[in-house]
Amino acid sequence: MSRVLIKYSFLISILLMATASNAHHIRGLPHYAYSENYPQVPVVEERRIADEWEYIFSYIRIFQTNNYDLAVYIKNTKTGKPFKGIVNYKVFGKGENPDIQHAHPTKADPTNTFRVGWSYENDGIYTVRIAFDAGGKSYTEEFKMQVGEVGFNYLWVILPGIVVFTLLLLVVIKRLKEKR
């Protein structure tokens, strides 16, 4: 019986080891691209084509603060020309209603990039909504950004672990009773 218990303690400790992780420092480097001229500042950059527009969206964490710069460059894929009008930025977190957030109108800088910067009170995943009008039509695109650390509720590991452990215990008790 003790061999069974040893085997199970081993299995359970492996399970716990596999799920325990230290606080993870998120550097936010992209799988889309790397801006290598900012070795100390993480950058996420995403290129997307939707309708007749090509977007290059990026965000930069200003060193270790909770200030982030957002930038979007929009090019018309048919004419090859960058968009130069007004771009409205809206940023909202999980569960926040975008309809009640106010939009921030932005003009293009000399590189035809639309930039805004905010500091964020709470860490988490935010949605960046970019809206603009061109040729009598309205366009909206959404991008995701991560601010600071995004945690994980370990109850999702602990509770299932307790359930499995309890069931195992019941099975072992039943076995012991059967042996007697």
Add this chain to the structure above:
Amino acid sequence: MNESIHEHHMHQHHMSDTGAMVMAGIPDWLYYTGIALILILSFIIVEILNKGSTTTKSYKKFNLLTYHFIKRLIKTPYFRFLFQFPLFLIFCLIIYAGIAGHGIINIAPVLTWTIWWAGLVLLVLFFGKAWCYICPWDFAATLLQHMKPFGVAKKPLTLGLEWPAGLKNIYLATGLFIVLTFIELGFKVTSSPRDTAVLAIVILLLSLGPALIFEKRSFCKYGCLVGRISGLYAMFSPIEIRSVNKKVCQNCKTQDCFNGNRKGNPCPTSLLMPEVNENTYCILCTECIKSCPHDNVAVNLRPFGTDLRHFKEVRKDEALLAIIMLALTSFHGITMTEIWESSGSRSVTGAIKALFNTGPLASFAIAMAGINLAIIAIYRLFCTITAKFAGQSEITGAKVFLYYAYSILPVALFYHLAHNSMHLFMEGQNIIPLLSDPLGEGKNYFGTATLPVMPLLSDTTVWLLQVFLIVTGHVAGIVIAHHISKRLYTDTVKARRSLIPILIVMILSSLLSLWIVHLDMDMRSSFM
């Protein structure tokens, strides 16, 4: 959020071709060609079938185990382990990356939703229940219960309770699938590594918990949504496990396939080989091949759609799941288009918000229920019309619903494939950079993190493939409906009359599928 504009930095962009996130729908010419093909083929196929088809009870099959090396491999105790163990490690990686990795750039969602979930239906089409053979959750349960990774266990650890009689059907799995679809689309978990990890943990709990409580693999048999959906689709697949000769089974005293012996474990889904007539509940574990003392178990290659033509009896739970699959997969496609969610009240959710004054999630739930129930109700209505039109009073609309649902299954399966092929072939390449940086930490393990990646297939190829799949599903549906009509009605004229309304339902659902793939797809919201 405090609004304070910073001084901005100029920075250079290093770009890679990640391709479009909104995938354009099939072009007009292909859309109209698809419609024409569906209409023309419908009548041609029916005409051909009416002229000269025969319904036989037997079908062609070829036992792969006549090749001795295949038989040896399958009988090798650790052969399955060679597939299950790597998948188990990948599964652990998904949980670990989902918990500890970056909140956006992370391998967990891509592996789970783009590769596995989208690829699963393709796997079922060609290899039936192959997923269950390599299933990592089953491996985890085996490891826990047997205390060894493979081989025969004399007394697996379990309380061994009998699965509740009221749940000896696939309603639980169907319910879980509806819940998963709601969570997946309503909460957009497919783009969240953390939520993906939570789902992976829940599914691990669902495989371990019931294994410790109930006898054998009752949960795999009745409750596992992946197993049940692939089980239903596997009725169409060209692979089956059956007895070589039923007479040998009839004379068999030991029934080791059911009871197990020192060479193989008892059938985990409590199947007795001579009674296996469909793929639905067999999880392809191959234990019966190892245990049968008479070498009387075969792994057969057979024509596509065999079980749907030769099923022994109709089952209410299976028929309902087939129609729900059609409804849910169509619904899923719609949620990714502009008509689902766009600003203002012109979209489905916008209209519901305006009508009921509900929040986003409640509007989603109402729309989901509405669209799915509407599709099911339309099918039910056509079944009533079919029963009336065929004119045989003892065959009611409810009976028609059950029988013809099996002919709707290929339509659902092939639309599901058309939808998933878009994810697999347009987004599957996203795994390449993530292999080098699975946790989004800025690593570059294999030098692929900055590699420019292109979709596996071009837009045009994916479009052609989608239309081909939808038309194939439509044709397969008609062929199966024709067989079913002959089973349902002994009178040939009544059988033919019953086909007409069902043909209209099929044309409508195939046209709906074509219309959905004609619309632009927002590839960010979900992957199925």
